[in-house]
Amino acid sequence: MKRKVKVISTIMFTALILMACESAITFPPVSQIETNTHNQGQIVWHDLATYNPTAAKDFYAEVFGWEFETLGEGVDAYFVIKNEGTPIGGIFKLGDKFGKAAEWLGSVSVPNVSAAVKYNSSEGGKTIFKKASFPGRGETALVQDPQGAFVAFLKSESGDPLPQRAMQIKMNSWLWNELWSNDMDASMDFYKGLASYETEEVKGSKVPYFLFKQENKIFSGVIGNPVEGARSAWMPYIKVKDVNVTVEKAKAAGAHVMMEPTPTIRKGTVAVLMDPTGAQFTIQQWILR
Numbered sequence: 001m002k003r004k005v006k007v008i009s010t011i012m013f014t015a016l017i018l019m020a021c022e023s024a025i026t027f028p029p030v031s032q033i034e035t036n037t038h039n040q041g042q043i044v045w046h047d048l049a050t051y052n053p054t055a056a057k058d059f060y061a062e063v064f065g066w067e068f069e070t071l072g073e074g075v076d077a078y079f080v081i082k083n084e085g086t087p088i089g090g091i092f093k094l095g096d097k098f099g100k101a102a103e104w105l106g107s108v109s110v111p112n113v114s115a116a117v118k119y120n121s122s123e124g125g126k127t128i129f130k131k132a133s134f135p136g137r138g139e140t141a142l143v144q145d146p147q148g149a150f151v152a153f154l155k156s157e158s159g160d161p162l163p164q165r166a167m168q169i170k171m172n173s174w175l176w177n178e179l180w181s182n183d184m185d186a187s188m189d190f191y192k193g194l195a196s197y198e199t200e201e202v203k204g205s206k207v208p209y210f211l212f213k214q215e216n217k218i219f220s221g222v223i224g225n226p227v228e229g230a231r232s233a234w235m236p237y238i239k240v241k242d243v244n245v246t247v248e249k250a251k252a253a254g255a256h257v258m259m260e261p262t263p264t265i266r267k268g269t270v271a272v273l274m275d276p277t278g279a280q281f282t283i284q285q286w287i288l289r
Contacts, residue, residue, distance in 0.1 A: 025071045027137040028080055028087040030107070035159030041195030041212065041219050043106040043177045044160045045137075046089040046236055047152075050102035050277040053079055053091045055254075059275050062253040063246065064172040064238065083173045102279040105142065106177055106234045107154040108195065113139045116153040116194060120145060123190055147187050148231035149179060163217055166239070166286055175239035175284055179222040181232045184208065187222055195219075206264075227258075236281050237270075243285035247271050250283075 030044040050056045057079060060066045068091070069080040081089040094101055110116040113131045120143045121127060128150070129142035138157040144150050169175055181187035188199050188210060197212040197219070212220045225232060240246040243261050251257060254276035261268040269285040 024135075025076075025078055026135045027071070027078065027090075029136055029158045030138075030154070030156045031159055031161035032086060033161070035162060037159050038109050038111060038156065039160045039163060039214075039217070039219075040109055040111055041191075041197055041214050042109045042160055042163060042217075043220060043234075044109050044154060044156065045107040045152075046174060047105045047107070048081075048089065048091045048102065048279055049094050049105060050091060050279060051094050051096075051098065051100050052102075052277045053077075053093050056091055056102070056275060056277050056279070059250075059253050059255070059277075063249045063255070064240075066172070084170060086170070086173075088173055100278065102275070102277040103150065103233075104236050104279050104281055105150055105152055106236060107140065107152040109160050110153045110155060110195070113141050113153045113155050117141050117143060119194060120153075123193070125190075145187070145232070146190055147181055147183050149181070149187075149233050151234060163219075169239050169286075171239055171241050173239055174236060175286065176237035176282075177220040178235045178237065178282070179220065179232070180225040180227065180230075180235050181222055182225045183232075184210070184222055184224055187232065188212075191222075233280070235272075238281060238283050239286050240283045241285065243269055243271055243283055246283050247273070 048056055057068050067082045069082060071078045071080060075093055079091040080087050081091065117127055117131060124146040126144040128144055131139055131141040133139050136157065138155050140152055140154045142152045166175060179187055191197050191212060197214055200211045200213055202209040202211060208224060210222045211218050212222065247257060250273050256274040257271065258274055259272035261271050270282055272282050274280050
């Protein structure tokens with residue numbers, strides 16, 4: 001998907017989570033089935049940090065039919081995202097001092113959050129939010145990796161969801177995660193050390209594209225950053241039935257289209273969008289044409 005993509009703004013902020021103290025809220029687990037197993041390296045949850053949760057909720061409800069459950073109240077409220085009744089993520093408000101910023105944050109499963117934070121620091125990354133325990137969710141910390149991408153480390157209380165094939169994933173839910181890196185080699189070396197990933201190059205790709213794997217399980221991908229002038233970032237994908245219909249719905253709901261579907265990129269099945277609050281994400285039509 002390597003190409004120049006128009007960007008309204010590049011989100012840069014040094015602190016993203018308001019709930020830095022131990023929370024009284026009981027958060028939904030990352031898996032609706034208590035598995036008591038952890039898949040190191042799997043991205044198991046997504047949170048949207050945004051200056052305007054109301055606008056974000058309205059947008060995602062209109063485009064994807066998501067519903068929301070409110071936990072807590074006021075500026076500390078946490079909005080659980082539900083797709084067909086199943087929790088798949090959350091939304092929370094950034095403090096006013098961060099301005100009009102928004103970003104999707106993925107949580108990667110690690111066996112030891114403290115060790116993961118220490119490793120990130122030793123490699124030149126930054127700790128944004130120190131390790132804390134969240135009832136129902138587990139232990140988590142937010143960091144910026146050495147190449148600049150924000151990512152959360154998480155050890156779930158009840159275990160991780162079982163990996164699913166694309167065909168098993170519900171429409172309008174998370175399909176894929178991709179690291180858009182300004183230094184692919186450095187990023188791959190870092191995440192290999194973090195999660196014991198193996199990497200495999202995708203043959204026949206028009207641009208260098210690698211998969212993060214572990215014991216034959218494919219967890220995510222990495223590609224050279226297609227956004228000119230932007231920092232490295234994790235890009236979440238949402239599975240949709242029809243990419244063109246979804247793009248039109250997103251436009252009508254206030255999205256900025258960073259990349260329209262084009263036949264030369266994955267046969268016209270993907271589009272890159274920015275929601276009305278500035279958070280970027282990708283949609284992909286499944287089954288492939």
